[in-house]
Structures are given as C-alpha cells and as structure tokens.
Amino acid sequence: MAGNEEVKKDYLRRLSSVNDLIQAFYRSRMAGNRTIPRELITEASRAVLEGVREAILAARDEMSLQNISTDTEELVSMVEKEVEERMRPSFRRVINATGVVVHTNLGRSILPAAAIEALRTAAAHYSNLEFRLEDGTRGSRQVHLRRILCELTGAESALVVNNNAAAVLLALTAHARDREVIVSRGQLIEIGGSFRLPEVMAQSGARLVEVGTTNKTYLEDYRKAITSETAVIMRAHPSNYRILGFTAEVDLAELASLAHEYGLILLDDLGSGVYVDLSRFGLSPEPTITDSLRAGADLVCFSGDKLLGGPQAGIILGREELVDAMAKHPLARALRADKLTVAALEATLRLYLDPERALAEIPTLAMITADPESLRERAERLAGKLSSACPDLRVEVMEDVSRAGGGSLPLEDLPTWVVAVESSRLKVNRLEERLRRHDPPVIGRIKEERFLLDVRTLRDEELSLVVEAFRSSAGHEEG
Numbered sequence: 001m002a003g004n005e006e007v008k009k010d011y012l013r014r015l016s017s018v019n020d021l022i023q024a025f026y027r028s029r030m031a032g033n034r035t036i037p038r039e040l041i042t043e044a045s046r047a048v049l050e051g052v053r054e055a056i057l058a059a060r061d062e063m064s065l066q067n068i069s070t071d072t073e074e075l076v077s078m079v080e081k082e083v084e085e086r087m088r089p090s091f092r093r094v095i096n097a098t099g100v101v102v103h104t105n106l107g108r109s110i111l112p113a114a115a116i117e118a119l120r121t122a123a124a125h126y127s128n129l130e131f132r133l134e135d136g137t138r139g140s141r142q143v144h145l146r147r148i149l150c151e152l153t154g155a156e157s158a159l160v161v162n163n164n165a166a167a168v169l170l171a172l173t174a175h176a177r178d179r180e181v182i183v184s185r186g187q188l189i190e191i192g193g194s195f196r197l198p199e200v201m202a203q204s205g206a207r208l209v210e211v212g213t214t215n216k217t218y219l220e221d222y223r224k225a226i227t228s229e230t231a232v233i234m235r236a237h238p239s240n241y242r243i244l245g246f247t248a249e250v251d252l253a254e255l256a257s258l259a260h261e262y263g264l265i266l267l268d269d270l271g272s273g274v275y276v277d278l279s280r281f282g283l284s285p286e287p288t289i290t291d292s293l294r295a296g297a298d299l300v301c302f303s304g305d306k307l308l309g310g311p312q313a314g315i316i317l318g319r320e321e322l323v324d325a326m327a328k329h330p331l332a333r334a335l336r337a338d339k340l341t342v343a344a345l346e347a348t349l350r351l352y353l354d355p356e357r358a359l360a361e362i363p364t365l366a367m368i369t370a371d372p373e374s375l376r377e378r379a380e381r382l383a384g385k386l387s388s389a390c391p392d393l394r395v396e397v398m399e400d401v402s403r404a405g406g407g408s409l410p411l412e413d414l415p416t417w418v419v420a421v422e423s424s425r426l427k428v429n430r431l432e433e434r435l436r437r438h439d440p441p442v443i444g445r446i447k448e449e450r451f452l453l454d455v456r457t458l459r460d461e462e463l464s465l466v467v468e469a470f471r472s473s474a475g476h477e478e479g
C-alpha cells in the first residue's frame with residue numbers, strides 16, 4: 001500500500017494549519033460575531049483538524065480517502081458546527097412526548113403559571129424571605145409555607161426541605177438516631193436515583209428493624225418487634241411497584257394506635273403526596289395527605305414535584321413538637337429549601353385553596369386528569385399538521401396508555417391517544433435519534449417499529465415545534 005501512504009501524505013499536506021483555519025473562520029459567515037470566545041474557536045478548529053487527520057490516517061483505500069474533504073471552506077463549516085455545539089447550554093428544554101407526566105429524567109413536574117411568576121419575582125427582587133415586616137425583626141423562611149400548609153391540611157405544623165429524601169433523612173436523624181425504626185419488609189423500597197430506604201436509614205444513624213414478609217405483614221409483627229429501643233414505626237409508600245395477589249399490609253390507623261399505645265412516633269413517607277382525591281377521574285384510590293394525617297400519622301412527608309405538581313421540595317407535616325425538633329436540628333440548615341423553591345411552592349399551594357382551580361392550573365394534575373376526547377382531538381390536530389408538513393411520513397392516530405410516572409400511581413394505565421409515525425426513508429431508531437438530537441429535542445417512545453407521540457404531555461403551543469422537528473429530521477436520509 002505504498003502508493004496509498006503517498007496519497008495520505010498528500011492529503012495531510014493539503015490540510016490548513018490551525019491558524020489558517022481560524023483566519024478563514026473569521027473571514028467567513030461568522031465574521032463579526034464577537035460573542036464567540038476566541039479560545040473556543042481555536043479549540044473547535046483544533047478538534048476539527050484532528051478529526052480529519054485521524055480520518056485520513058484510518059482510511060483503508062482511495063475510495064474512503066476521496067470522501068474526506070480537505071477544502072478549507074468545508075472545514076470552516078465543520079468548525080461552525082463544532083462551535084455551535086460547544087456554545088449550546090448543556091441544560092436545555094426538551095419536548096416530552098412520552099406521555100409520562102412526572103418523568104424523573106425529564107424534570108418531573110412543570111410548574112403552574114402562578115409559580116413561574118412567583119419564581120421570577122423572587123429571583124429578580126429582594127424579598128421578606130427571613131424578615132418580619134410586622135416588626136422589622138429577623139424571621140423564618142418556613143413561615144411562608146407553614147401557614148398555607150397547615151391551612152390546607154389541618155396539620156399542626158410544617159417544614160419544607162430540599163427534597164423528600166432529605167425529609168426522611170431529617171425525620172429519622174432527629175427522632176431515631178441510635179434507636180430502632182420498625183418497617184415492613186414489603187416497604188423496603190428503592191426508588192430510581194438511588195434512594196434506598198435501608199441506606200437512608202443507615203445514614204441517619206437509626207437501626208432498621210424489618211418485620212413481616214415481603215408479601216404479608218400483620219399488626220402483631222409490629223407489636224412483637226417493639227422494644228425499649230424503638231423510637232419510630234415507619235410506613236413507606238411502595239411508590240414504583242405493587243405486590244399483588246396474596247398480600248397484607250397493616251392499615252395506617254391501626255399502626256397509629258399501636259405506635260401511640262407505646263409512645264412511639266408514626267412516620268408516613270407518602271412519596272408522591274396527593275392532595276386532591278383523583279379517584280373520580282377513574283384512577284385507583286390513593287391515600288391523600290389529609291387521609292394520612294387523619295389516620296393518626298405523627299409525621300407525614302412527601303415530594304413537592306411529584307403529584308403535588310410544584311417545585312422540587314420535601315414537605316413534612318405533623319405534630320408541632322416533632323416538627324420543631326426537626327427544624328432546630330443542625331441538619332435542617334444543610335437540607336433547607338432555597339428562596340426560589342419557597343416562592344414557587346407557596347404559589348403552587350395557594351392554588352389548592354380552590355381544588356378545581358388546582359386541577360385546571362397545575363400542569364401535572366391537568367395532564368393526569370386530561371379528558372380522552374380532548375387528547376384525541378389534539379392527536380388528530382398534530383397528525384394533520386404532520387401529514388401536510390411531511391408527506392413522506394405514514395401517520396396514524398390511535399389509542400394507547402400513558403403512565404403518571406415519578407413513582408406515583410405505578411400500575412395505573414391512563415387511556416390516551418397517540419400519533420404513531422413511520423418514515424419510509426428512516427428506520428425508527430434513526431428517527432428517534434434525530435428527534436432526540438434536534439433543538440429542542442423531541443422525546444417520544446418506540447413501539448412496534450413506530451415512533452409514538454403521546455399528546456398527554458404535549459401542550460398545544462408545542463405542536464408546531466414537534467412538526468418542525470420532524471420536518472428537519474425525517475425529510476431525507478443522509479449518507
């Protein structure tokens with residue numbers, strides 16, 4: 001292959017130097033764009049030249065060599081692409097067409113307009129975060145949330161921390177450090193993102209006492225496990241799974257009586273924290289936050305950004321002296337919620353003062369309870385737009401099921417309508433990849449060789465963005 005080596009050397013000689021490429025870049029289309037740091041252009045030019053050099057050296061024959069361009073104009077376009085890629089923020093908006101409403105990987109809940117407005121104000125201005133306007137003395141950031149939480153739920157007191165994992169950690173550290181906590185074996189959960197109850201327990205310094213079996217635990221199992229070392233009986237919502245068939249768990253009210261008979265604390269980790277009973281929308285009944293308090297739980301904790309539909313937060317409700325002890329614990333300072341969370345959460349909670357308004361204005365709730373007819377109508381609208389923009393696509397509106405997600409209502413099938421798309425030119429995996437790499441990315445799901453767009457999690461104003469993504473992704477097959 002000696003001849004080949006000569007040709008390769010010739011190709012390498014023809015490549016511009018880094019400096020020449022940078023100069024060419026400045027003379028080209030991006031000339032005058034002063035917002036791009038010079039350092040970045042240098043790095044991008046280096047990367048492009050390095051890539052081309054490697055491709056030349058790796059070429060097996062003249063055919064593959066001929067496919068490599070050393071033309072400076074083409075190298076400049078490659079640098080432009082590279083620069084764009086590197087300038088693009090890492091954290092970006094995506095379009096969720098998966099139908100999974102509380103999608104853990106896509107940012108869980110999106111906020112109601114009122115919360116976004118409150119966030120904006122809190123971000124742009126000084127605030128009374130920890131300042132009492134009544135007398136000009138130092139205040140607590142917790143009062144803003146405690147008032148509304150107690151009003152909504154009837155709880156004696158409330159505390160908000162960074163997330164629900166923090167709430168559980170703080171509750172166990174403040175109330176069960178070096179003592180025992182009794183948990184049913186059926187509830188020793190792991191939730192995505194490495195929240196494993198036994199590990200959180202170990203971190204808190206509490207000792208886990210498992211009772212019952214995976215599928216059945218009785219009141220007597222708890223009673224027999226109580227010793228002078230016991231501090232807490234804990235119930236954890238089996239968020240992302242269900243044990244079906246021959247099963248038994250103890251009713252919360254019975255657990256409460258048992259705990260109180262022995263002077264113990266009953267801690268209920270609800271996970272998702274549903275405030276409005278969703279069973280009238282055909283969803284299976286879930287214990288609400290208020291049910292849990294009424295049943296006698298001393299401390300109840302749940303996430304702010306799952307079914308509650310607010311910002312990421314861990315909300316703790318319960319008996320005043322227990323919540324107070326947690327608020328005063330040194331760990332509380334490390335786990336506290338920031339002011340943007342306080343603002344967005346208060347605004348979200350205020351919507352719950354009128355539950356009908358909450359259902360309409362909190363996107364998570366509105367999506368979960370969306371009426372199938374309106375979903376069908378949206379799917380048809382999207383399909384129509386897609387067919388006219390991309391005549392090559394085979395587009396069909398059909399029924400399917402979506403999931404609530406986020407460890408909430410795990411087995412619930414929410415009947416939905418999807419647009420199933422098939423391209424005559426692109427395999428479905430390529431189509432999925434291109435849509436994912438589009439800006440903004442469109443994330444859907446693949447089923448039976450078709451790309452499904454579930455309109456439950458799409459908003460009307462996003463439909464044209466989806467169509468645009470298909471127009472630029474599905475039009476042609478590149479080499």
Ligand SMILES: *Cc1c(COP(=O)(O)O)cnc(C)c1O
Binds near residue numbers: 237238239269302
């Ligand atoms: C989701 C969940 C958690 C963790 O909540 P984060 O807000 O994600 O920290 C803890 N416990 C249960 C039962 C959950 O479902």
